[in-house]
Amino acid sequence: MTHMGNTRFESDTWDLASSVGATATMVAVARALATEHPDPIINDPFAAPLVRAVGIDFFTRVVDGEITPTDTGETGEVELQTETDSLAVRTRFFDDFFVNAAAAGIGQAVILAAGLDARAYRLAWPPGTAVYEIDQPKVIAFKTETMAKLGAEPTAERRTVSIDLREDWPAALRESGFDDTKPAAWSAEGLLMYLPPEAQDRLFDHITALSAPGSQLATEYHPDTGPTMAERGRAMNERWSNLGCDIDMSGLFYEGERNNVAEYLGGRGWQVAPRPRRELFADYGRPFPTDQELAAFRNIVSVIATRS
Numbered sequence: 001m002t003h004m005g006n007t008r009f010e011s012d013t014w015d016l017a018s019s020v021g022a023t024a025t026m027v028a029v030a031r032a033l034a035t036e037h038p039d040p041i042i043n044d045p046f047a048a049p050l051v052r053a054v055g056i057d058f059f060t061r062v063v064d065g066e067i068t069p070t071d072t073g074e075t076g077e078v079e080l081q082t083e084t085d086s087l088a089v090r091t092r093f094f095d096d097f098f099v100n101a102a103a104a105g106i107g108q109a110v111i112l113a114a115g116l117d118a119r120a121y122r123l124a125w126p127p128g129t130a131v132y133e134i135d136q137p138k139v140i141a142f143k144t145e146t147m148a149k150l151g152a153e154p155t156a157e158r159r160t161v162s163i164d165l166r167e168d169w170p171a172a173l174r175e176s177g178f179d180d181t182k183p184a185a186w187s188a189e190g191l192l193m194y195l196p197p198e199a200q201d202r203l204f205d206h207i208t209a210l211s212a213p214g215s216q217l218a219t220e221y222h223p224d225t226g227p228t229m230a231e232r233g234r235a236m237n238e239r240w241s242n243l244g245c246d247i248d249m250s251g252l253f254y255e256g257e258r259n260n261v262a263e264y265l266g267g268r269g270w271q272v273a274p275r276p277r278r279e280l281f282a283d284y285g286r287p288f289p290t291d292q293e294l295a296a297f298r299n300i301v302s303v304i305a306t307r308s
Contacts, residue, residue: 016054016116016142022247024115024139025054026240027087027190032063033080034088041284042091046118046152053146054116058245067244080243082289089280090220093302094189095123097218101185102126106216108178109156109185110134112203113165113194116143118152125156132178134169137162165191166199170206183214183307192221197256201264208268208307215307217270220277221261222299262303270305277302 016025032047034040048063061067098109098119107129111117114133125131131154133140140162163172174180186207192200207217237248262272277300281288 016139017056021115021136021139022056023190023194023252024113025051025056025059026245026247028054028116029059029062030084030087031091033084034091037084037088039285040088041286042088042095044091044118044122046121046147046150047116049150050116050118050143050146053142053149056247058247062243080239083239085281085286086277086289089277089284089286090189090302092284093220093280094187094218095119097187097216097304098123098185101216102129104216106183106185106214108132108182110173110178110187112186112188113191114143115139117189118147120154120156120158121147121152123155129156130159130177131156132159132161132173132176134161134163134165134173136164165195165203170210173210178210180210181212183212183216184210186211186215186217188217188219190220192219192258192261193253196254197258199254200261201259204261204264204268208265208270211307213307217265217305217307218303219261219305220300220302221258223260223301262301262305265303265305269308271308272303272305274301274303276300 016022028044028047028051031042031044032051034042035044035047051059051063054060058067101109102123102125107126108131109119109125109129110132111119112134114135117133120131120133133143140160144160159176159178161169161172161176163169178184188203188207192203195203211217240247262274266272276298278288278298280302
């Protein structure tokens with residue numbers, strides 16, 4: 001397998017085997033492993049088949065059980081388990097968010113940078129719910145075709161919006177049938193670090209402008225006290241390279257001072273309920289990592305905000 005190095009530039013694009021797309025595949029690997037856990041907190045039966053369809057040899061071998069943590073020694077075992085648990089906790093947080101928002105009567109959901117997210121196919125959406133998936137055209141096309149080949153049927157009205165988030169996605173979303181006079185449930189999951197700081201603000205400004213009162217937004221952020229984006233990228237890289245993965249992810253994250261997400265949303269008419277991810281580990285019965293190397297997880301704050 002070739003070594004893939006990536007440095008971001010303004011209008012770069014990607015598929016699921018390169019750049020930011022490879023991280024979407026990596027997250028699907030973690031969801032596949034978490035689904036196989038003896039006491040699973042998520043169930044994503046589509047994660048493993050989607051990873052196999054992407055065709056990155058290393059990731060396929062992990063989901064097929066050919067590369068197991070024990071092959072790589074104790075360090076690898078701890079790291080893969082931690083990575084899997086952390087992403088399982090994150091997935092469950094967003095799953096619960098959408099299920100609860102739908103139960104509260106919110107009839108449209110928007111998944112930003114949807115990647116290989118199969119929520120439109122695996123969650124129990126109330127009849128008539130519209131789920132909008134926004135991502136790069138290649139990513140959307142790949143997932144749509146692969147899910148059709150698997151014979152998977154969406155459990156909601158799935159509406160795809162094939163556009164880069166750096167373009168005029170609000171207009172594309174409206175053209176796909178989104179109604180900004182009705183409340184919506186939004187997710188920005190595993191996304192903010194791939195945006196430059198000013199693009200993060202612009203994303204939240206767009207969401208705010210499109211959100212009728214009663215809308216809800218779920219996201220996560222690292223408070224300023226944490227390590228830099230590049231350091232986090234290097235730490236994640238190291239964990240996966242210890243397992244034999246040679247996709248370099250350290251160049252994908254954007255540096256620079258960022259606004260605190262909770263404060264930023266609070267200043268724009270949202271009621272914000274932040275919780276440290278540490279608490280979510282406890283909620284879902286997963287041990288919180290103690291390793292110093294995994295300090296990045298310690299600082300993550302999960303947010304649910306409601307538009308008042």
